[in-house]
Amino acid sequence: MTQGFRRKGKSIIGVILGIFILGIVSEVLAGPPMGHGRRHHLRHHRGHHGQGFAGDGICPQVRATVQAPDEIRDQPNPLEPSREVLYGGETLFQVDVQPVACKICHGVNGNGLGIMAQGLNPPPRNFNCKETMQEVSDGQLFWIIRNGSPGTGMPAFKNLDDKQIWKIVHYLRQFSKPGRK
Numbered sequence: 001m002t003q004g005f006r007r008k009g010k011s012i013i014g015v016i017l018g019i020f021i022l023g024i025v026s027e028v029l030a031g032p033p034m035g036h037g038r039r040h041h042l043r044h045h046r047g048h049h050g051q052g053f054a055g056d057g058i059c060p061q062v063r064a065t066v067q068a069p070d071e072i073r074d075q076p077n078p079l080e081p082s083r084e085v086l087y088g089g090e091t092l093f094q095v096d097v098q099p100v101a102c103k104i105c106h107g108v109n110g111n112g113l114g115i116m117a118q119g120l121n122p123p124p125r126n127f128n129c130k131e132t133m134q135e136v137s138d139g140q141l142f143w144i145i146r147n148g149s150p151g152t153g154m155p156a157f158k159n160l161d162d163k164q165i166w167k168i169v170h171y172l173r174q175f176s177k178p179g180r181k
């Protein structure tokens with residue numbers, strides 16, 4: 001009797017320990033806790049999780065955005081798209097930019113379907129849409145990020161320095177690279 005009780009007690013502890021270990025292992029497999037963006041990418045996560053909607057978004061997108069002045073529009077990205085630069089861009093886009101991270105409108109997956117996208121007309125740019133994105137130069141992206149797109153939901157981000165914006169521009173380009181998904 002006592003023997004049987006003991007064995008049962010042990011197996012319950014075993015089960016609890018097992019669940020605990022499983023938890024740790026899945027945390028490790030999920031990748032480093034480096035902010036939402038990173039984890040979402042590592043997991044190829046396309047669900048919504050209160051961060052907007054999955055899917056490819058609108059494409060092609062009607063685009064009536066104001067043109068940047070010629071000399072800015074034609075300016076190439078001065079940074080190399082190194083891993084550090086891309087990661088810097090990702091962190092800014094997904095988490096760090098104030099007052100609201102870009103993902104809130106443009107979506108974790110860059111599809112333009114972030115949680116604040118609903119009701120915005122014109123809708124946020126879908127960075128996955130190659131057809132639309134290939135018409136837009138790096139300098140144009142830079143200029144709109146700094147100055148916003150007047151009369152639309154796209155705010156100006158005056159508190160970002162040049163380097164931060166160019167990092168984001170490199171990161172935005174990744175969304176429409178083939179084979180990213």
Ligand code: HEC
Nearest residue numbers: 065097100102105122123124125141144145149152153154
């Ligand atoms: C409150 C919602 C909102 C937030 C936050 C937001 N955007 Fe936008 N964004 C928009 C909308 C709406 C448009 C479409 C504007 C248009 O059609 O002219 C847009 C357009 C753009 C474009 C397209 C420019 C072009 O010439 O086609 C870029 C680039 C862009 N956003 C980058 C960003 C980045 C980077 C951030 C974060 C630093 C950001 N946006 C944050 C709503 C937002």
